[in-house]
Amino acid sequence: MNELVTQLNNENYFSPEMNMKYMSVSQYKDFVGTLGQTGCEARALAKLRGEWKEEPSIPMLVGSYVDSYFEGSLASFKAQNPDIFTQKGELKAQFKQAEEIIARIERDPLFMTFMNGEKQIVMTGKIYGHDFKIKIDAYHPETAIVDLKVMKSIRDTFFVKDLGRVTFVEYWGYDLQLAVYQEVVRQNHEKKLPSYLAVATKEEYPDIEIIGIDQGIMDVNIQSMEWKLGRIQQLKKGEVTPDRCGLCDYCRHTKVLKKPIHFSELAVGI
Numbered sequence: 001m002n003e004l005v006t007q008l009n010n011e012n013y014f015s016p017e018m019n020m021k022y023m024s025v026s027q028y029k030d031f032v033g034t035l036g037q038t039g040c041e042a043r044a045l046a047k048l049r050g051e052w053k054e055e056p057s058i059p060m061l062v063g064s065y066v067d068s069y070f071e072g073s074l075a076s077f078k079a080q081n082p083d084i085f086t087q088k089g090e091l092k093a094q095f096k097q098a099e100e101i102i103a104r105i106e107r108d109p110l111f112m113t114f115m116n117g118e119k120q121i122v123m124t125g126k127i128y129g130h131d132f133k134i135k136i137d138a139y140h141p142e143t144a145i146v147d148l149k150v151m152k153s154i155r156d157t158f159f160v161k162d163l164g165r166v167t168f169v170e171y172w173g174y175d176l177q178l179a180v181y182q183e184v185v186r187q188n189h190e191k192k193l194p195s196y197l198a199v200a201t202k203e204e205y206p207d208i209e210i211i212g213i214d215q216g217i218m219d220v221n222i223q224s225m226e227w228k229l230g231r232i233q234q235l236k237k238g239e240v241t242p243d244r245c246g247l248c249d250y251c252r253h254t255k256v257l258k259k260p261i262h263f264s265e266l267a268v269g270i
């Protein structure tokens with residue numbers, strides 16, 4: 001295979017080869033976790049090696065449906081996901097709702113202005129010396145970075161020990177995602193751009209917002225990645241043994257019992 005073939009592009013962005021070569025925000029979250037989801041090194045590595053596959057859930061597919069509409073690839077999304085149709089060939093209820101979400105977004109001029117950037121722009125850069133790839137939903141050169149999210153709710157808050165209640169942005173690590181996008185864009189175009197989440201909800205009457213994040217929080221997010229990236233690199237190279245979270249689907253599926261446990265161990269971490 002020559003060098004040209006192995007360059008990162010929209011087609012091979014999610015390929016096993018490119019996932020091994022580059023870090024991405026979703027990979028980072030798989031290893032490290034977010035406030036809302038425990039990371040699991042063993043599962044993350046198994047995914048990278050093609051030994052573990054997670055089928056997208058219906059709520060995830062609803063998000064992808066809306067994403068692909070704005071990306072201009074809805075026809076191929078439908079062709080690749082026949083499960084979104086009933087036997088009669090109609091869209092299932094959740095995907096009719098996705099159509100409602102799209103219609104709601106299109107009714108709002110400001111939302112549409114934010115979505116009308118260059119779509120699915122792929123870039124690479126380095127965070128603390130580690131190669132990263134990003135794919136931006138709507139990129140406005142010189143002006144802004146926009147990531148589209150379809151959520152259950154915009155205003156739900158989540159309780160996190162020691163932090164209190166946080167928004168979905170912090171809970172799912174979307175602040176970190178935008179911070180990485182901003183830094184990689186800066187490395188390519190020498191300008192730190194304001195970065196936004198363009199959010200719509202799956203509620204019966206979808207809510208919509210364009211949400212900004214202050215620079216200080218973005219900077220802290222980048223700083224928080226430094227030592228963890230070193231460890232992930234070692235894991236990807238096979239230099240260290242991955243920790244198992246012991247709780248995720250992968251850990252349950254692959255665990256091998258060694259000895260009986262005491263019942264009080266079941267309450268550890270509560």
Ligand SMILES: [Zn+2]
Nearest residue numbers: 040245248251
């Ligand atoms: Zn696990």
